[in-house]
Amino acid sequence: MSLWSKLAFPLILCLLLAGCGARAPEDGEGGAVVVGFSQLGSESAWRIGNTASMEKAAKAHGYGLMLDNANQKQEKQISAIRSFIAYQVDVIAFSPIVETGWDNVLTEARTAGIPVILTDRMIDTRDDTLYTAYVGADFLEEGRKAGEYLIRKADAIGAEHLNVAEISGTLDSTPMRERQQGFMQAIEGDPRFTVIESISGDFLRSKGEECMRDLLDRYGPEGIDVIYSHNDAMTLGALDVLEAAGVKPGVDMILISVDGEQAAVDALREGRVNCIVECTPDLGEHVMTLVEALTQGKPIPKTTHPEETVFTDFDDLSNLAPRGY
Ligand code: GZL
Helix, strand or coil: CCHHHHHHHHHHHHHHHHHHCCCCCECCCCCCCEEEEEECCCCCHHHHHHHHHHHHHHHHHCCEEEEEECCCCHHHHHHHHHHHHHHCCCEEEECCCCCCCCHHHHHHHHHCCCCEEEECCCCCCCCHHHCCEEECCCHHHHHHHHHHHHHHHHHHHCCCCEEEEEEECCCCCHHHHHHHHHHHHHHCCCCCEEEEEEEECCCCHHHHHHHHHHHHHHHCHHHCCEEEECCHHHHHHHHHHHHHCCCCECCCEEEEEEECCHHHHHHHHCCCCCEEEECCCCCHHHHHHHHHHHHCCCCCCCEECCCCCEEECCCCCCCCCCCCC
16 A cells, blocks of 8 residues: 555544544543534533533544544534534434434445434434434423423413513524423413514524614513523523513523523522523433444434423522532
């Protein structure tokens, strides 16, 4: 084999990896299993906690982890998956930023014989053999929990009618679609609730602020009784805007959020938020346990949902452990 051909593959591969920003595997012992992980971004404390969970679990299993942060761009996730295929990783894991547009690249992964584990979010495809497993929340259930809390709260305060405004997550993402669907299913048919508006804050704190400002401009504080926000980052942004406008969140307005990051739980304890539906970012161990089974040729479940709970202003939160994200 000529010198060039000995150098060609590693050289091309390094160019591929550099192009998509994927780092070479970290911490895997020589010959260890290598997992290629395309993370969608770092938009929230939840996402940062999720990445840390994957890194910690890979290290604990002695696996190499090729991590790429797509910074909210689907095309970057697609190029990262292609680089994982070129590198011939053992397993590909990724958190799809939106549900559609994955069939081609996942077909390439299947052709290369590399199993794909979806983490955190689902894809919309007619061919579910394109992925081996899904590890993530039941977002419909999360939405239902939010709706069931609102019903409980309305009963407790004897509310006759409440105007609800929704600040939703990234459009066409599974958590956005299903947190909305679950919530609406839970409250539908109850004449006490009118959903006056749903606007997307893209799971970003800055856009949560923009949405809250826009809602106040259009409806005024007296026109909104409930905010249902799809993640804590947007909720924290909304709190800033409400308090700057002289509104007491949690008192003048019911605030329902999702995730369970520390800053939001602190706000719940302070009475500034009324309910947080937990969405755990700790998926790493679930994923790496499936990777271990795959590398041993064992069957794995198609779907794994982590245990999740709800934190509300009806609960005693004094003994709640630090959230870690
Ligand atoms: C949910 C996850 C969502 C979080 C947000 O599993 O996809 O994305 O709720 C994050 O904080 O941005």
